[in-house]
Amino acid sequence: MGLLPEINEEETIENVRYYFEHDFPRLVAQSHINLNYIQSPSFDSMGGGTSVRNSQEDKIVGKISAKEYVALTMRLISNFPREYKIIIKNGFINHQDNYTLCDGIGCSTTKLNDLKKKALLYFADAFQEFEDLHIYPDSFKKGQIAFN
Numbered sequence: 001m002g003l004l005p006e007i008n009e010e011e012t013i014e015n016v017r018y019y020f021e022h023d024f025p026r027l028v029a030q031s032h033i034n035l036n037y038i039q040s041p042s043f044d045s046m047g048g049g050t051s052v053r054n055s056q057e058d059k060i061v062g063k064i065s066a067k068e069y070v071a072l073t074m075r076l077i078s079n080f081p082r083e084y085k086i087i088i089k090n091g092f093i094n095h096q097d098n099y100t101l102c103d104g105i106g107c108s109t110t111k112l113n114d115l116k117k118k119a120l121l122y123f124a125d126a127f128q129e130f131e132d133l134h135i136y137p138d139s140f141k142k143g144q145i146a147f148n
Helices: 007-030 055-060 064-080 080-091 096-103 107-129
Strands: none
Touching: 007 064, 007 080, 007 107, 064 096, 064 107, 080 096, 080 107, 096 107
């Protein structure tokens, strides 16, 4: 057994794909943020004011707003390896076709399909602290830590 719990990769990939195809567009609409704005390079370098809110408490009580989810998603993606960043931002958020993605990354469509799966799993791992998109095998229940 490894350090991290086993996940069902195919179901996790589908769960993250669902997030980008269904949940994320709704969060963008609810956040009232212009999608072009959140994708601009200036988004990552924006200064933030200090907050008197307790973000840990907000997460615990499930009060993360749509705006915070959108900002969090884009901030996480901005720190991804180059290929994964291109796939998630251009493929899943901007809906570019596979040929355009292949040109941007410099790979074949076969390699792109493999990279898409890895990028989606990478997002699930990065997003886990805020929302766990992993799907675990039946023998492992979410939140349960298995020790040898």
